[in-house]
Amino acid sequence: MQFDTFSANSSVLASSTLPSLAKESFSTRQKSFAGIISQSEKMQRVFSIIEKVAKTGATVLILGETGTGKELVARATHKLSGRRGPLIPVNCGAIPEDILESELFGHEKGAFTGAVSSKVGRFQMAEGGTIFLDEIGEMSPKLQVKLLRVLQEHRVEPVGSTKSIEVDVRVIAATNKDLREEVKAGRFREDLFYRLQVIPIKLPPLRERGADVKLLSDFFVSRACERFGLPQKRISEEVSKKLANYNWPGNIRELENMIERLVLLSDSDTLDVNDFPGHIAEQSSEAPSFDFETEIPSEGVDFNALISDYENHLIMTALAKTNGNKKAAAKLLHLNRTTLVEKIKKKGLETGLRGEIEVEVTPDDVDPLFEA
Ligand SMILES: Nc1ncnc2c1ncn2[C@@H]1O[C@H](COP(=O)(O)OP(=O)(O)OP(=O)(O)O)[C@@H](O)[C@H]1O
Numbered sequence: 001m002q003f004d005t006f007s008a009n010s011s012v013l014a015s016s017t018l019p020s021l022a023k024e025s026f027s028t029r030q031k032s033f034a035g036i037i038s039q040s041e042k043m044q045r046v047f048s049i050i051e052k053v054a055k056t057g058a059t060v061l062i063l064g065e066t067g068t069g070k071e072l073v074a075r076a077t078h079k080l081s082g083r084r085g086p087l088i089p090v091n092c093g094a095i096p097e098d099i100l101e102s103e104l105f106g107h108e109k110g111a112f113t114g115a116v117s118s119k120v121g122r123f124q125m126a127e128g129g130t131i132f133l134d135e136i137g138e139m140s141p142k143l144q145v146k147l148l149r150v151l152q153e154h155r156v157e158p159v160g161s162t163k164s165i166e167v168d169v170r171v172i173a174a175t176n177k178d179l180r181e182e183v184k185a186g187r188f189r190e191d192l193f194y195r196l197q198v199i200p201i202k203l204p205p206l207r208e209r210g211a212d213v214k215l216l217s218d219f220f221v222s223r224a225c226e227r228f229g230l231p232q233k234r235i236s237e238e239v240s241k242k243l244a245n246y247n248w249p250g251n252i253r254e255l256e257n258m259i260e261r262l263v264l265l266s267d268s269d270t271l272d273v274n275d276f277p278g279h280i281a282e283q284s285s286e287a288p289s290f291d292f293e294t295e296i297p298s299e300g301v302d303f304n305a306l307i308s309d310y311e312n313h314l315i316m317t318a319l320a321k322t323n324g325n326k327k328a329a330a331k332l333l334h335l336n337r338t339t340l341v342e343k344i345k346k347k348g349l350e351t352g353l354r355g356e357i358e359v360e361v362t363p364d365d366v367d368p369l370f371e372a
């Protein structure tokens with residue numbers, strides 16, 4: 001796998017004027033994949049898929065909550081594709097329908113009021129490269145039909161033109177919407193959905209990336225200090241634990257923005273609980289209950305609750321690993337399928353399952369020979 005090795009602040013580390021504190025915090029060299037920082041197992045699977053499909057030209061659909069790095073993944077896929085043309089992004093949610101049509105496909109002079117000259121569309125601009133259709137879930141039904149035709153025929157027809165132009169463009173789309181739900185609700189065309197999701201890449205939310213919260217927060221602190229020309233700061237142990245327990249609805253973007261703000265506002269070289277907003281300060285500093293290394297505090301622990309938590313964690317992890325396949329998950333856990341199904345029912349894990357387990361493509365499922 002192609003990993004770039006980076007040091008959180010390698011240039012700063014070289015300086016002998018650094019406070020010993022910063023040297024200690026960032027002495028470990030970490031790994032990133034084309035600029036995407038993660039050591040979580042789920043993201044390693046994403047990296048394998050990107051690496052496997054980048055050069056194929058296959059259409060990729062990136063799914064994930066807001067701030068999970070969909071744009072970074074699109075850029076990484078283009079970067080590793082070896083395609084000679086540019087990456088042209090289009091935010092389908094931010095451009096009104098009529099303008100979007102001519103933005104994507106171009107228009108002829110006089111095609112509509114105000115079209116004083118002809119215009120080359122973004123598909124043509126991306127010739128030999130990649131077009132990144134961000135927020136594809138927002139595209140109007142009329143444009144969905146047009147896009148489907150382009151994907152099938154590899155030709156675009158500028159507005160007001162009778163001629164179509166051949167294009168060699170790789171398509172990457174992204175959305176934070178549940179496109180299956182959009183299809184069910186009749187807002188997104190089923191044929192387009194299947195045409196786009198040749199390779200679906202589901203990005204896990206930050207709360208499911210384990211130690212990445214610490215890795216990323218240390219990285220963002222270091223980078224912000226460097227950018228703003230401030231002496232290196234660090235995050236206190238207590239805050240690190242609280243950050244790990246927060247559920248990050250805005251994902252990595254939320255973490256990144258919060259850290260940058262606090263680096264600027266805080267006067268001390270250690271970001272402590274008092275520097276953080278209430279919703280972080282109020283988080284528990286306890287390690288997650290299924291962590292084996294948790295010491296038993298003097299007031300004791302609830303044995304049955306801890307065991308039950310750990311059972312839930314094992315079941316959900318096995319189901320995530322098997323893409324929700326209960327038979328395979330039972331095998332992983334050395335349980336009978338019926339025992340597992342009973343446990344899932346009894347523990348009320350069905351709801352969590354529907355929300356959390358998506359069918360993911362594992363690297364082994366991807367046929368490297370498929371065509372775009
Ligand atoms: N793994 C990562 N390592 C470093 N930075 C990251 C990582 N993931 C996301 N970021 C940063 O977080 C911010 C949000 O990422 P990005 O814009 O790619 O998310 P997104 O999924 O496209 O969000 P949205 O759905 O809101 O458009 C960016 O500044 C990006 O550089």
Ligand SMILES: [Mg+2]
Nearest residue numbers: 070071134174
């Ligand atoms: Mg985005």
